[in-house]
Amino acid sequence: MSNPLIQAFFVGRAVAETLNQQVESALTNFMSELGKFDAEQRENLRQFTEQVLERARREEELSMQGRTSGYSSDYGxxxxxxxxxxxxxxxxxxxxxxxxxxxxxxxxxxxx
The missing domain is CATH 1.20.5 (Single alpha-helices involved in coiled-coils or other helix-helix interfaces)
Structure with missing residues (x-):
C-alpha cells in the first residue's frame, strides 16, 4: 500500500462501512425502544381504562343500591x-x- 490514493480509498471505504454499521445499530436500538414505549403506553392506557370502568361500575352499583332500597320500601x-x-x-x-x-x-x- 505504497500508493496514498489507494490507501485513502480503502480508509474512506472503511469509514463509510463503520459509520453505516453504527447508524444501523442506533436506528435499530431506537426502533426497539420506540416499540417498548408504545407497548408500555398501550398497557398503561388499557389499565387506566379498566380502572375507570371498574370505578364507574362500583359507583353505579352504589347508586342503584341507594335507589332500590328507597323505592322498594313502599309500593303504595x-x-x-x-x-x-x-x-x-x-x-x-x-x-x-x-x-x-x-x-x-x-x-x-x-x-x-
Whole structure:
C-alpha cells in the first residue's frame, strides 16, 4: 500500500462501512425502544381504562343500591313519587329560568 490514493480509498471505504454499521445499530436500538414505549403506553392506557370502568361500575352499583332500597320500601307511595318527581322537574325549570335571567343580565352589563 505504497500508493496514498489507494490507501485513502480503502480508509474512506472503511469509514463509510463503520459509520453505516453504527447508524444501523442506533436506528435499530431506537426502533426497539420506540416499540417498548408504545407497548408500555398501550398497557398503561388499557389499565387506566379498566380502572375507570371498574370505578364507574362500583359507583353505579352504589347508586342503584341507594335507589332500590328507597323505592322498594313502599309500593303504595307511587303517586307520592310522581309528585316528588314533578316537584323536582319544577325546581329544575325554575333554576334554569333563573340562570337564563342571570346570563342575560351578565350579557347586558358586559356590553355596556
Amino acid at each position: 307511595s307511587a303517586p307520592n313519587q310522581e309528585q316528588d318527581l314533578q316537584a323536582m322537574i319544577d325546581d329544575l325549570r325554575a333554576e334554569v329560568a333563573e340562570l337564563r335571567a342571570e346570563l342575560q343580565r351578565y350579557r347586558v352589563n358586559r356590553s355596556v
